[in-house]
Amino acid sequence: MPDFIEALGSLYQLIGVAQLVFVTIGLATGILIGALPGVGPMLGVIMAIPFTYYMDPISSMALLIGIYQGGSFGGALSATVVGMPGTPMAAATLLDAHPMALRGRASEAATLSTIGSAFGGVTSALVLIAIAPLLAQIALKFGPAETAAFALLGLTTLGALSSGSPLKGWMMGLFGLFLATIGLDPVTGVSRYTFGSVYLDSGLTLIPILVGLFGISEVLMQVERPIRAHDHASGVAASIAAFRSLIARPINYVRSSVTGVFVGILPGIGGVTASFLSYRLAMPFRKHGDPNFGEGNPDGVIASEAANSAVTGGALIPMLALSIPGDPIVAVLMGGLMLQGITPGPRMFLDHPDVVQGIFAVFLIGAAMLLPLGLVFIRGVVGVLRLPQWSILAAVVMISLVGTYAISRQILDLVVMILFGAIGYLLRKADYPVAPIVIGFVLGPIFEANYRRTWLISQGDFLGYLATRPITLVVLVGVMLALAFPFFQGLTSRRRTTSKSA
Amino acid sequence: MTARAERIAALVIAALALVGLYLTSRIDLSLTSNLNVLTGPRGYPGLILGGILILALIVAARPGSFPAIGSASSETIDQHRGGRLRVGLVLAALVLFALAFEPLGYILAMPPLLVAIAMLSGAQRWQSAALVSVLMALICLLAFRFGLDTVLPEGVLGIDLIL
Numbered sequence: 075m076p077d078f079i080e081a082l083g084s085l086y087q088l089i090g091v092a093q094l095v096f097v098t099i100g101l102a103t104g105i106l107i108g109a110l111p112g113v114g115p116m117l118g119v120i121m122a123i124p125f126t127y128y129m130d131p132i133s134s135m136a137l138l139i140g141i142y143q144g145g146s147f148g149g150a151l152s153a154t155v156v157g158m159p160g161t162p163m164a165a166a167t168l169l170d171a172h173p174m175a176l177r178g179r180a181s182e183a184a185t186l187s188t189i190g191s192a193f194g195g196v197t198s199a200l201v202l203i204a205i206a207p208l209l210a211q212i213a214l215k216f217g218p219a220e221t222a223a224f225a226l227l228g229l230t231t232l233g234a235l236s237s238g239s240p241l242k243g244w245m246m247g248l249f250g251l252f253l254a255t256i257g258l259d260p261v262t263g264v265s266r267y268t269f270g271s272v273y274l275d276s277g278l279t280l281i282p283i284l285v286g287l288f289g290i291s292e293v294l295m296q297v298e299r300p301i302r303a304h305d306h307a308s309g310v311a312a313s314i315a316a317f318r319s320l321i322a323r324p325i326n327y328v329r330s331s332v333t334g335v336f337v338g339i340l341p342g343i344g345g346v347t348a349s350f351l352s353y354r355l356a357m358p359f360r361k362h363g364d365p366n367f368g369e370g371n372p373d374g375v376i377a378s379e380a381a382n383s384a385v386t387g388g389a390l391i392p393m394l395a396l397s398i399p400g401d402p403i404v405a406v407l408m409g410g411l412m413l414q415g416i417t418p419g420p421r422m423f424l425d426h427p428d429v430v431q432g433i434f435a436v437f438l439i440g441a442a443m444l445l446p447l448g449l450v451f452i453r454g455v456v457g458v459l460r461l462p463q464w465s466i467l468a469a470v471v472m473i474s475l476v477g478t479y480a481i482s483r484q485i486l487d488l489v490v491m492i493l494f495g496a497i498g499y500l501l502r503k504a505d506y507p508v509a510p511i512v513i514g515f516v517l518g519p520i521f522e523a524n525y526r527r528t529w530l531i532s533q534g535d536f537l538g539y540l541a542t543r544p545i546t547l548v549v550l551v552g553v554m555l556a557l558a559f560p561f562f563q564g565l566t567s568r569r570r571t572t573s574k575s576a
Numbered sequence: 577m578t579a580r581a582e583r584i585a586a587l588v589i590a591a592l593a594l595v596g597l598y599l600t601s602r603i604d605l606s607l608t609s610n611l612n613v614l615t616g617p618r619g620y621p622g623l624i625l626g627g628i629l630i631l632a633l634i635v636a637a638r639p640g641s642f643p644a645i646g647s648a649s650s651e652t653i654d655q656h657r658g659g660r661l662r663v664g665l666v667l668a669a670l671v672l673f674a675l676a677f678e679p680l681g682y683i684l685a686m687p688p689l690l691v692a693i694a695m696l697s698g699a700q701r702w703q704s705a706a707l708v709s710v711l712m713a714l715i716c717l718l719a720f721r722f723g724l725d726t727v728l729p730e731g732v733l734g735i736d737l738i739l
Contacts, residue, residue, distance in 0.1 A: 128724045242582075245589065245631040252596065252624045259617040266603055266617055267596075290670070293693070297666050298659035300698045464699040465708055468690040472716055475673065476686075480726045488674040496667055504585035505578045522620055 089435045093136040096129070097440045100140020101447050107141075108148020109160045109455045110466065113292075115145020119406050120288050121470065123281060123413065124477025131414040132432030136440070138410050139386075139433070142403055143195055143440045146345060146383050147448060150187035150375075151455040154180055163345035163382040166353045170367065170374030177370055181452070185316035186372055188448035190327065190379030193320075195441030197331035197380075198338065198387025202394075203434045209395035213420035218531065219540065221397070221419075222524035223549035225517050228398035230556040231340075240561075243510050246501070250514020251521065253278055260519070261526055273486045280409040282478050282491035283515060287508045289474040290495025293467050295502060300463055312449040319372060326356055326376050334381035338388020338401070345382040345401075352381030383444075387437060394418050394430065397520055402509035405516050412516070419520075586636035593629040600625060662696045669693065681731015686713040 100122070107118040118141040126134030149161030153168035154175050167187060174183035216224070229247050256267045257277025268274040320327065330352040337348035356377035357367050367374050385401070392398040397419035399405035408418050416426055423430050478491050498508045532539035540546055600622045669692045676685045690709035691702065699705040720726045 125724065128726075239635070241631050241635050245628055245635065248624050248628045248631070249589075252621060252628065255621040255624065262617055264603060264605065264617040266621060267599055293697075294663045294666060297662045297693075297697045462699070464694040464697040464705065465712075467697045468693045468705075468709060469712060471670075471693050472686065472690055472712055475670075475677075475689075476682075476716055476720060476728065479677070480720055480724065480728070485674055485678055488677065492667065492670045492674060495670070499663065501585065504581040506582070506585060526620065 089132075089432070089439065092133050093432070093436055094439070096133045096136035097140040097436050098443065098447065100137040100142075101144040101440055101443055102140075102451065104141035104144020104146075105148040105151070105448060105451045106144075106454065106458045108145035109152040109458055110148075110461075113466065113470075114149065114161045115142055116288055116403050116406070117292055117470065118145050119403055119410075120284050121473045121477065123284065123406065123410050124473075124481050126410055127413055127481050131411065131416055131426070131429045132436065134410055134414060135407070135429075135433050136436040138407050139437050140440050142386055142407065143191075143383065143437075143444055144447070146386055147187065147191035147195075147379065147444060148455070150191065150379050151184055151452060152459055154183045154187065155456060156459060161345075163349055163385075164378070165346065166349035166378035166382075167375055169353070169378075170369070170371045173365070173368070173370035174372070174375070179370070181313040182316045182372070183370075183375055184452045185313040185449065186319060186375045187379045188312075188445060188452065189316060189320065190330070190376040191383040191448065192441060192445035193327045194331040194334050194380035194383035195386060195444055196438065197328075198335045198384040199434070199438040199441045201335045202387040202390055202437060206391050206395045206434075207423060207430075209391060210420040210423040213396055214424070216420065216545065217543070218524040218527035219543045219546045220549065222521055222528055223546045223553070224396050224398055225521040225524065227549055227553050227556065228392075228396075228517055229514060229521070230553050239505075242506050246507055247510035247514040250511040250516075251518045252514075253283065253511070254515050254518025255522070260523055273484065278490060278515075279482070279487065280412070280512075280515065281481055282487045283494050284406060284409065284512060285474045285478050286491040286494025286496075287498035287511060289470055290491060291498030291502060291508065293470055293474075294495060294499040296463065296467055312452055316372075319376065323361075323373060323376060326359065326373050327380055329355060330377040330380035331384040334384025335388040337381070338385035339391050345385040348385045349378040349382040352377045383441075387441070390433075390437065394422065394433065395420060397517075399513055399516060402512055405509070405513045408516055409512075417520070583636050586632045590629055590632035590636060593625045593632060596625040597622065597629070666693060666696055669696075678729045679731060680729075681733050682717060682728040683713070683733050684731055685729075686716075 103122070104115055104118055107113045108115050119138050122137055122141055126137055129137070145161065146163060149159050149164030150167045150171060152158055152160040153164040154171040157168065157172040157175075159165045159168045171183040171187060174180065213220075213224075229251070230244070254277070256274055258264070258268075258275055259266055265275065333352040333355060334345075334348045337351060338345075353367070353374055356373050360367065360371065360373065364371050364373065389399075389401040389404045390407075393404045393408050397408075397417065399408045411418050411429075416422060416429060474491065475488060478487050479485070481487070501508055528539070529536060540550075600618050603618050605617065669689055673685055673689045687706070687709045690713060691705050694705035694709060695702060717728060720728055
């Protein structure tokens with residue numbers, strides 16, 4: 075405990091004016107793009123990645139984390155104002171926030187969302203600062219077998235990212251792993267799938283793949299089926315009265331935030347599940363005199379928003395301490411760190427303690443600043459929702475192209491980006507998830523290096539060697555469970571359907 | 577439609593995995609020695625491609641519901657066709673941009689692309705699309721040139737000399 079308090083006290087020393095400015099820009103950008111249906115924090119973080127190439131590691135994380143936090147909250151504002159969640163995470167918020175707006179309580183609903191998000195974010199920041207270093211300390215004792223097993227665990231949770239079909243999630247994850255093998259073999263230096271191209275010798279890079287799979291494919295999806303601007307969006311403003319909820323409903327804030335952090339730590343589950351789970355947990359505690367859940371209950375708004383914002387800090391814990399990105403946006407953040415030459419994982423706590431502390435600091439400050447900034451931007455969101463879609467799509471295309479080109483100054487990067495844009499579009503049309511590709515690609519080099527090192531250390535007796543590594547065995551049992559879980563889930567729901575129809 | 581597309585995609589992925597396995601077998605091992613079959617330059621990607629192939633075949637073979645072709649109304653089919661045509665045109669515009677970016681330069685290549693994207697994604701008047709596109713392209717140029725100290729392709733105009 076004294077270490078934790080000391081760590082908290084020393085965080086402010088790591089933050090300069092530049093980092094404060096970047097976290098503010100990130101939050102503001104995140105809130106606005108999070109409010110735009112079809113854009114969301116993922117696209118925002120991806121668009122910002124090329125800019126971070128020119129920054130120091132802490133500033134780059136300040137910008138990206140700001141967008142992540144702001145974007146996770148921004149969706150709630152469009153859910154309240156126009157009844158359309160800007161992000162999937164805000165779908166549970168919509169259930170009560172929009173009915174509140176229809177009853178003339180839009181400002182109160184938007185303010186409750188802001189308070190809930192800030193509360194969840196700060197709670198998750200404190201848990202992150204307390205737990206991540208402890209987990210990293212344990213992980214420092216891991217050898218290649220444990221690291222490979224944890225990476226495998228991260229990969230098997232990809233099934234959870236594929237709604238309805240874990241097989242497709244795993245297939246796409248393996249596709250990401252395969253993409254990471256293109257280039258020179260890391261052990262022998264043999265060329266793999268390069269066709270004699272010097273460009274491919276160094277392997278594919280993350281940015282063109284990311285921007286293509288998420289940015290360009292999203293543009294193509296929206297060009298095919300345009301989303302209308304919300305000309306009828308009515309105005310909202312901050313409501314001071316909503317602050318009374320902190321005294322009237324403190325348990326809901328705490329319970330929902332803790333739920334969000336816990337779900338965030340578990341790889342592959344994410345904000346949507348967290349917000350609905352937290353919403354469900356809040357239902358039995360409806361206050362006397364409040365409307366029913368789904369009809370404008372303030373506790374529904376708080377539960378959903380506190381939980382989905384708390385996921386952000388929880389999701390950073392396995393990424394920073396174990397190098398497991400359990401969430402697609404966190405995988406992008408991990409890519410942003412790797413672009414700076416820093417590989418997340420336990421070694422980062424030893425080799426770059428300043429960066430780790432800097433990330434903690436910007437995360438905590440970002441979560442706290444969400445409250446004042448969110449209240450300011452409640453008004454601005456209506457203007458953003460009125461922007462015509464074509465101007466947003468043109469801006470996304472421009473930033474994608476220029477940002478990708480500016481990093482390497484290679485036209486082939488643009489070609490790869492456009493190719494992955496087309497691949498992402500086709501996969502999404504066929505209902506295949508693209509997020510696992512990114513996680514597989516990011517985890518690929520870590521998994522390959524440690525998997526092959528384990529084989530070399532075992533000197534041919536792979537199973538015998540694993541038997542001497544209890545942590546690896548425990549993680550591998552976790553892998554088996556993660557593989558089996560979706561099938562058990564499918565069987566249970568099928569049985570339930572059968573018994574209902576009977 | 578989705579179940580059908582899902583199965584077609586699975587078959588395409590399976591075919592690509594087979595091509596990948598063939599390419600894996602062609603990886604040159606003449607400069608390496610004493611490699612374990614599961615960990616060498618061929619073994620590891622071979623395992624991954626094998627996994628993709630198996631999963632793709634399972635997805636392609638599992639039962640699904642397939643709506644009859646022609647069940648959609650002619651209006652819906654026209655909308656789909658129009659949407660796909662726009663997607664094709666956007667992709668073509670992006671490829672053209674990639675080809676023209678360095679020879680023509682940023683100033684000449686970017687605004688026409690943005691106008692094309694704007695018109696294909698629902699802009700009603702080309703004048704407003706052109707105005708917004710030129711403004712956005714200029715702001716982006718200034719942000720990269722002065723904010724990030726990055727020179728974008730000058731092309732035939734040699735714009736960086738002016739800036």
